[in-house]
Structure formats: C-alpha cells, structure tokens
Amino acid sequence: MQRDLPAVEATALVKDFGETRAVDGISLVVPTGAIYGVLGPNGAGKTTTLRMLLGIIDPSSGSRRLLGRERPIEAAHEVGYLPEERGLYPAMTAREAIAFMGALRGLPIADGRRRADGLLAAHGLGDWARKPIRTLSKGMAQTVQLLGTLVHKPRLIVLDEPFSGLDAINQARLEALIRGEAAAGATILFSTHVIAHAERLCERIAIIAGGRLAFEGLVDEARSRLRPVVRLRTRASDGPWRAAIPPAARLDAGEYVFALPEGGPEPLLKALIDGGAGIETLAIERPGLHDAFVAIAGEAAAAAMGQGQAS
Amino acid sequence: MRELIRAAFVIGRRDFAATVFSKAFLLFLLGPLFPVLMGVLFGAIGGRVAAAAEQPMVAVVADTRDYEALTGARERLAEAFAGAPLVRLRRIQPEPDAERQRAALLAPGGPAVLGVLDGGLGRPRYTGSIQPGADTAAQLRLIIEEARRSQASDAQRGAPLELSIAARSTGAMASHRALTAQAGQMILFLLTILLAGMLLSQLIEEKSSKVIEVLAAAVPIDSIFLGKLMAMLLMSLIGIVVWTGAGAAAIGLWSDRGVGGIAPPAVGWPAFLALCFLYFAMSYLLLGSVFLAIGAQASTVREVQTLSMPVTMAQVVIFALAATAIGSPDSPAALAAAAFPLSSPYVMIARAAELPQLWPHATALAWQLAWVLLILRIGAGLFRRSVLNSGPRRSFWKRRGA
Numbered sequence: 284m285q286r287d288l289p290a291v292e293a294t295a296l297v298k299d300f301g302e303t304r305a306v307d308g309i310s311l312v313v314p315t316g317a318i319y320g321v322l323g324p325n326g327a328g329k330t331t332t333l334r335m336l337l338g339i340i341d342p343s344s345g346s347r348r349l350l351g352r353e354r355p356i357e358a359a360h361e362v363g364y365l366p367e368e369r370g371l372y373p374a375m376t377a378r379e380a381i382a383f384m385g386a387l388r389g390l391p392i393a394d395g396r397r398r399a400d401g402l403l404a405a406h407g408l409g410d411w412a413r414k415p416i417r418t419l420s421k422g423m424a425q426t427v428q429l430l431g432t433l434v435h436k437p438r439l440i441v442l443d444e445p446f447s448g449l450d451a452i453n454q455a456r457l458e459a460l461i462r463g464e465a466a467a468g469a470t471i472l473f474s475t476h477v478i479a480h481a482e483r484l485c486e487r488i489a490i491i492a493g494g495r496l497a498f499e500g501l502v503d504e505a506r507s508r509l510r511p512v513v514r515l516r517t518r519a520s521d522g523p524w525r526a527a528i529p530p531a532a533r534l535d536a537g538e539y540v541f542a543l544p545e546g547g548p549e550p551l552l553k554a555l556i557d558g559g560a561g562i563e564t565l566a567i568e569r570p571g572l573h574d575a576f577v578a579i580a581g582e583a584a585a586a587a588m589g590q591g592q593a594s
Numbered sequence: 595m596r597e598l599i600r601a602a603f604v605i606g607r608r609d610f611a612a613t614v615f616s617k618a619f620l621l622f623l624l625g626p627l628f629p630v631l632m633g634v635l636f637g638a639i640g641g642r643v644a645a646a647a648e649q650p651m652v653a654v655v656a657d658t659r660d661y662e663a664l665t666g667a668r669e670r671l672a673e674a675f676a677g678a679p680l681v682r683l684r685r686i687q688p689e690p691d692a693e694r695q696r697a698a699l700l701a702p703g704g705p706a707v708l709g710v711l712d713g714g715l716g717r718p719r720y721t722g723s724i725q726p727g728a729d730t731a732a733q734l735r736l737i738i739e740e741a742r743r744s745q746a747s748d749a750q751r752g753a754p755l756e757l758s759i760a761a762r763s764t765g766a767m768a769s770h771r772a773l774t775a776q777a778g779q780m781i782l783f784l785l786t787i788l789l790a791g792m793l794l795s796q797l798i799e800e801k802s803s804k805v806i807e808v809l810a811a812a813v814p815i816d817s818i819f820l821g822k823l824m825a826m827l828l829m830s831l832i833g834i835v836v837w838t839g840a841g842a843a844a845i846g847l848w849s850d851r852g853v854g855g856i857a858p859p860a861v862g863w864p865a866f867l868a869l870c871f872l873y874f875a876m877s878y879l880l881l882g883s884v885f886l887a888i889g890a891q892a893s894t895v896r897e898v899q900t901l902s903m904p905v906t907m908a909q910v911v912i913f914a915l916a917a918t919a920i921g922s923p924d925s926p927a928a929l930a931a932a933a934f935p936l937s938s939p940y941v942m943i944a945r946a947a948e949l950p951q952l953w954p955h956a957t958a959l960a961w962q963l964a965w966v967l968l969i970l971r972i973g974a975g976l977f978r979r980s981v982l983n984s985g986p987r988r989s990f991w992k993r994r995g996a
Contacts, residue, residue, distance in 0.1 A: 334807075334811075337811050338811070339807065339810045339811050340978075341978075356813075356814055359811070359812050359813065362811075364808070364811045364812070366804070366807040366808060366811070368804045368807065369804065370800075370803050370804030370805040370806070370807060370808055371803065371805060371808075372608070372612065372799070372803060372805055373803060374612060374616075375608075375612075383604070383608055384808065384812075386604045387601065387604055387605075387808070387809065387812035387813055388812050389600075392604075392607075428808075
C-alpha cells in the first residue's frame with residue numbers, strides 16, 4: 284500500500300439492526316501512520332462502526348476500504364484487532380494463545396511461540412507463559428490478548444475501548460505502547476469514551492453520537508471550533524469596564540468566565556484598564572477537547588461520556 | 595481458497611489439540627468400549643449359567659453295543675441340527691431286576707436324570723418326565739431310529755446321499771450380501787449418530803468465551819466451520835480406529851468364525867473397507883455440517899440440548915430412508931435415497947456390498963463432497979447473517995454495538 288493512501292476509509296456507513304439504526308451515515312478517513320480516536324458515549328455506535336470497518340459485519344449500506352482492500356478480510360494478515368469484549372480460550376496457555384492469534388493472521392505458529400515468549404517476558408509475564416489463561420488475573424489476560432493483537436506486527440491496529448478495565452498504571456503503559464507502535468510506523472485506530480485518552484494520544488478524531496458522525500478531523504480543529512476561554516477576577520465589583528464583559532459570561536467562584544470576544548484580547552484589556560476594573564487575575568485558556576466535545580456532540584452526550592468515565 | 599484452507603487448518607489444529615489432549619478424550623475413547631466390556635462380562639456369566647443349565651440327562655440302561663449305537667446316533671443328529679438342544683445320555687449297566695433298577699434310578703437321591711430309557715433298541719421304553727419346551731420323547735424317538743438304522747445292513751439302509759458341492763448359489767449370496775449391506779449401513783449410521791452430534795455444540799465455546807469476534811475478524815467464517823468440521827472428523831476417526839481394533843479383537847476372541855462369518859461384499863473387502871472409510875467421512879461431513887450450521891444458531895448449551903432431539907429423530911428418518919435400498923439397490927426408491935445427500939452414504943455403502951461396479955461410488959463421493967461444501971457455505975452465510983449481523987435476541991453479537 285502506498286504511504287499516501289489512507290489506512291481506513293469509510294463512506295456513508297449505515298447499519299440497521301432490525302428496526303433500529305445503530306450507525307447512520309458515518310464517513311471517516313484514517314491516514315496511514317496516524318493515531319486516530321473514535322469518541323462517543325456508550326451506545327453511540329463506535330463498536331458497530333469498527334466491526335463494519337473490519338468486515339466482521341457488513342454494513343446495510345455504504346462502503347469501506349481497509350488498507351486499500353474493498354473486502355476487509357483480505358487485509359486480515361496486516362491488521363490487529365482487540366475487541367471490546369475480550370475473549371481467549373480459557374484452557375490455552377498464555378504463550379499458545381498469543382501464537383494462535385498470530386497464526387490466525389498468517390504468522391507461522393513456531394514464530395508466534397518464539398515472539399510470544401519475548402513479548403510476555405518484556406511485559407513481566409514471563410513466568411505465566413505456560414500457565415492456562417483461566418489462571419491469569421483479568422488484567423494479565425487483557426495484556427495477553429493485547430500482545431496477541433500485536434504479535435504478527437500489523438500495519439493497522441484497531442483497539443475497541445482498550446483502556447476499559449485497566450488501572451491507571453496499566454492505562455499509562457498502554458498509552459506508551461500505542462505511541463511506540465505508531466512511532467514504529469503502525470496506524471492506530473481506537474475507540475474510547477474517555478476524552479482524556481483521545482486528547483493525549485490522537486492527532487485526528489471522529490466524534491460519534493447517536494449513531495451519527497458529529498465531527499471528523501484534527502483534534503486542534505475540534506478545539507478551534509470554540510473561542511478561547513477568559514477567566515477574569517477584578518477588584519472592582521462594578522464600573523464602566525463591565526460593558527466589555529459579554530452578556531453570556533458566567534460568574535464562577537468570583538471569576539467571570541466567558542469566550543474571548545471576536546476582537547481578541549487587546550480591546551478587552553484596554554477596556555478593563557481604562558474602565559478601572561482593577562485586574563486581579565486574568566487567564567486566556569485554549570479550550571480542551573472536553574469543551575469541544577460538549578460543543579460538538581451536545582451536553583447529553585458529554586454527560587453520557589462522564590457517566591462512562593465514572594463507571 | 596489457499597487462505598481459506600490455511601485458516602481452516604489453524605482453527606482445526608486448535609480444536610483438535612484442545613480435544614485430544616484433554617482428559618475427557620480418554621473417556622470419549624473408552625466410553626464406547628464399556629458396552630463391549632459389559633457384553634464380555636455378561637457373556638461369561640451367561641456362559642456359566644448356560645453350562646449349569648445344560649440339557650437334561652437320560653439314563654440309558656443298555657448293553658455297550660446298544661448304548662454306542664445310541665450315542666453315535668445322538669452325535670450325528672447334534673451335528674445335523676447344530677445348536678439344537680438335545681438330551682444327553684448316560685449309560686447305566688443293566689441289573690437283573692430291571693423294574694427295581696428303574697425305580698432306584700428315578701427315586702430321590704438317585705442320579706440327576708430326567709428319565710430312564712431301558713429295553714435296549716429292541717423294545718425301548720422311556721419312563722420319567724419330559725423337559726418343557728423341548729420334546730424329549732420326540733428326540734429320543736429320533737435317536738433310537740437313527741441308532742437302529744446304523745445297525746441295519748447297507749442294503750436295508752439304501753444308498754447314502756450323494757453330495758456335489760458347488761460354489762454358493764446366487765440366492766444364498768444375495769441374501770448374505772444383503773446382511774453385509776445391512777451391517778455396513780448400521781455401523782455407518784451408529785458411528786455417525788454417535789459422533790456427528792457433537793458438532794451441534796462446537797461454536798458454543800467460542801461464543802461463551804467471546805473468542806468468536808477474534809476469529810471472525812481474522813479469518814473467513816467458512817474457514818471456522820471447515821476447520822471445526824475437519825478437527826472433529828479426525829478426532830472421530832481416531833476413536834473409530836480404537837473401537838474397530840477393540841471390536842475386531844473381541845470378534846476374533848469370542849466368535850468361532852471371526853469376521854470370516856460375514857459374506858464378502860460385491861466390491862471385495864479392500865474396496866469395501868476403503869469405501870466404508872470414505873462414506874463414513876462423507877456422512878460425518880454431511881450431517882456434521884448441517885449440525886454445525888444448526889448449532890451455530892444456538893447461544894446456549896440449553897438451546898443445543900433442545901435442538902439435539904429433533905436432530906436425532908431426523909437422522910433416524912434418514913436411516914430408514916436408506917434402509918429401503920437394501921436388497922434392491924437399483925430401485926427408484928434406492929436411487930432417490932442415493933441422490934438425497936444426507937442418506938446417500940448409507941445407500942451407497944449398502945450398494946457396495948451388493949453390486950460390484952465401482953464407478954457409481956466415484957460419482958456419489960463427488961456428489962456428496964459438493965453438498966458438504968454447499969452446506970458449509972450456506973451454514974457460514976447463515977451464521978454471518980443471523981448471528982453476527984442482526985436481530986433482537988442473540989447475546990453480544992446482536993445487541994447494538996457501543
């Protein structure tokens with residue numbers, strides 16, 4: 284595949300489950316070598332979208348290309364996939380499970396076993412290599428499945444909610460691993476309902492809410508949809524300077540919080556100084572992805588994401 | 595195609611290793627041997643009981659010449675009516691007071707005899723009871739007549755039967771081959787019904803452990819089905835080799851004539867055995883692929899159990915259809931059953947026992963193989979559509995994705 288071709292392309296994907304439309308016309312492009320996040324609350328249609336992209340299920344309408352192939356299964360040897368609902372054969376040893384997952388994707392079983400030994404040792408699971416999966420903790424089994432996803436050195440790695448069920452330390456390790464794979468040239472496509480992960484990792488994102496694509500593009504583009512946020516604390520409680528504060532500003536713990544006016548910071552500063560506001564603190568902040576998400580997907584979706592994070 | 599087979603091999607290898615290298619597999623191998631073991635045990639017990647309940651004894655008060663003529667006659671009759679229960683004879687030296695001797699023999703505390711035969715061959719007389727279910731008197735009558743005949747001159751006896759033994763007659767051969775056909779069909783059916791049913795639950799493990807999504811994302815569904823089918827076929831063949839070995843050993847040990855007692859099939863033993871193997875594989879693959887397709891729709895073990903009864907009944911119907919072919923392999927019913935893919939292997943193995951042509955078997959095997967592939971294809975398509983894709987009920991696949 285040529286470097287300039289996108290790793291994943293989806294055009295107007297629709298998926299109906301009976302009467303329910305789970306995915307409604309989603310189009311996205313994942314550039315080769317990118318770390319791409321699909322954001323959305325639970326039930327937004329992220330998993331269904333990923334399953335369609337991978338060819339596990341067929342779309343009701345629309346088309347997709349995976350690593351340049353119209354039929355995603357034809358690209359299977361170059362793809363690694365970690366499903367949201369983790370699953371391994373409980374009686375298999377960790378080493379065999381990794382080698383088996385590699386073999387499914389075309390890696391000779393002997394190479395898979397050799398690589399599995401190395402990967403398990405590198406992730407502190409060397410002593411567990413020959414133990415059955417059923418004897419491993421949930422976190423360990425999750426790591427084994429992740430290693431099985433990567434053992435055949437895929438060019439495209441698709442991770443569905445990879446951070447769920449992991450503690451903070453393992454989340455940080457996974458973030459490092461994702462960055463490492465991307466640095467080695469792999470394309471990463473992952474779904475999450477935790478905005479912070481996407482904010483830290485992704486260059487591009489797709490925001491899905493209610494089965495529809497609310498935004499697709501660079502993270503900076505998403506943020507730039509919002510004006511910078513001004514936080515202002517003044518000594519004077521009233522005066523002519525108040526005319527410079529937009530009517531939509533809210534007072535939060537003694538601070539005015541409002542979007543930076545179109546004219547920029549200079550006219551605002553001048554008005555405040557000339558009007559005798561007595562600036563105590565003034566901060567102009569770039570909006571976070573969360574704010575962008577709220578603006579793009581709406582308060583309800585953001586609240587659902589918050590609940591997801593809490594759980 | 596190459597990827598399909600490669601992926602099927604990966605799936606099959608995993609399934610085969612997971613099954614064969616488990617403790618349960620030992621039980622699988624030994625399980626069918628239990629009835630054989632029980633048969634041997636009960637056979638031994640039955641043998642002892644039979645020995646204890648041998649045919650009744652009749653005391654023969656006669657001189658040596660008459661007694662030898664009687665025992666000789668009894669042996670000849672026993673040979674002619676092989677297996678028929680004949681009274682046993684025991685010689686008692688005649689005493690001067692015959693009446694008193696008879697009474698003594700029949701009195702309690704005397705020898706365990708059913709009755710007393712005295713008077714020699716000249717004026718034979720039987721005194722005693724008659725064994726229920728076997729006409730002791732009629733048997734004694736026949737033995738005495740044969741004994742008398744043996745003592746008569748050659749002229750009185752007439753010319754002996756002239757024997758001219760030919761090869762087996764057509765009628766006898768057809769009848770024996772029908773038995774071979776029936777045996778072949780029965781064995782094929784029993785093995786298939788015992789072994790193919792396991793395929794109903796083959797995808798439950800993947801569904802319950804949620805491995806199915808990993809598999810479905812990595813390899814074609816057709817490969818999953820094909821790999822599972824082949825792994826189970828191989829496992830079944832291992833079982834069959836073990837059971838056949840044990841069965842042949844048992845027949846060799848406990849049957850006087852061994853397997854030589856079965857009439858040779860029309861195509862000859864080597865071809866028949868090869869066809870048995872091929873038709874078992876085909877009947878297993880055909881029914882197995884249907885079971886796999888049906889079982890793949892089930893989400894739980896309970897559903898599989900519920901499905902197994904109608905599936906077993908369907909097998910019995912198919913067997914009954916195939917059984918109509920025995921004795922008339924070219925009849926329209928037999929040809930129709932040979933064309934119907936699920937009954938075809940049973941019909942064709944019976945045909946191999948009864949008719950010598952080999953080419954119909956090549957055609958039938960190709961026909962059956964085509965159906966295996968077609969059923970697998972349909973099963974995989976059905977699985978993709980109904981289990982992976984949509985509908986309100988099917989656990990995690992069918993629920994709306996997050």
